[in-house]
Amino acid sequence: MTSKQFQPEWMSPPGATIGDILEQRNLSREEFAENTGYSLDRVDRLLSGRLTITEDVAEVLQKLLGGSAEFWLSREDQYRDDIAHLQSKGDLSAARAWLSELPVRDMKKFGWVKIADNDLNSNLAACLQFFGVANVSEWRTKYRGMMSAVSFRTSLSFESQPGPVLSWLRYGELKAAEVDCEPWNAKTFRSALPKIRKLTRNRDPNSFLPILKKICAEGGVGLVIARAPTGCHASGATRFIANNKAMILLSFRYLSDDQFWFTFFHEAGHLLLHSHKALFIEDGSDVNQDEESQANHFSEDILVPSEFKQAVMDVPLTKLAIIKFAVKLGISRGILVGQLQHMKRLAPNQLNWLKKRFNWAQIATD
DSSP: OOOOOOOOSSOOOHHHHHHHHHHHTTOOHHHHHHHHTOOHHHHHHHHHTOSOOOHHHHHHHHHHHOSOHHHHHHHHHHHHHHHHHHHHHTHHHHHHHHHHHSOHHHHHHTTSOOOOTTOHHHHHHHHHHHHTOSSHHHHHHHTHHHHHHHHHHHHHHTSOOHHHHHHHHHHHHHHHHHSOOOOOOHHHHHHHHHHHHHGGGOOOHHHHHHHHHHHHHHTTEEEEEOOOOTTOOOSEEEEEEETTEEEEEEOOTTOBHHHHHHHHHHHHHHHHHSOTTOOEEESSOOTTHHHHHHHHHHHHHHHSOGGGHHHHHHSOSSHHHHHHHHHHHTSOHHHHHHHHHHTTSSOTTSSGGGSOBOOTTTOOOO
8 A cells, every 4th residue: 555645736824824813802903913013014915825834933923823933834834834835836827827816916905815926826826715725626616607607797898807806796795795684584674664765965985985884784685885997887786695684785886876876776686686696796797688787677666766757857957956956855966966867857967066976085985
């Protein structure tokens, strides 16, 4: 009999083990840095695998986290051996190609991952951890169905790219999973929509977003606001991340109140009208045209109830008349302008100054 040495097709830095222990003990990286006497930068390099565990570092880990110094040194040696193995097999070439599909720079900029710009190994480890997979092959298997759906959609719009869209969706799922929600209840969520509609007149995102998230959570919906990375032109997405928990993901893509609220109620329509097994992405494509049309009508009917439709068609197209009628409707003037543009009563460039324009400094993203 001959023994064969285990050669993994993936790699995990010792920092992953350190991170797991910190999470189990509810210790932040700042507290860990304070306890070790290390700078936050040194802690980040340790967690990402960019800092080699020497005997001194191993002794510190033994003292603070447990495990022998020999364990941590062995963990470091295994990690370096795994890197060498992957390099020898050319797997890092595939990893490099995979990373080129992802919006790595924006993922770092937005704080989704902590990585070094030009360090392939730490970039790979961080992105694999972000997606919750051990290697690129597992990622492609796990996300094959979603990748196909995204590719099919985005090939029609020629705007979004699958990698950035999947990254944005993954971030949304991670944050939605953290939201403390009641179990999904369609009746509760639907009955809350009139209350949510009143928030459209609030012009401060830092004021209305916490209220909106709380109301959604009471109906079983984790609402996440996340800026879309380069290559992702989606304004919203909806899916059930568990049998009793839904996610609405919004990007504030157009940074105007009419687009934001129309997209929110559009996504709400998907949750209430369509399959809980489906993924809906608003990216300008024509996929699922029937479902998108139904969600559009749902949003329109929430914003402008049927009894006001004719009055909207008759309202004078002046600043004062629009402002007064928006007050009567109980919605923002910007939403009314957006609806008048949709009805072709106003051109796309008319009266846009009545819309509330947001900027990213105003918006507290998740």
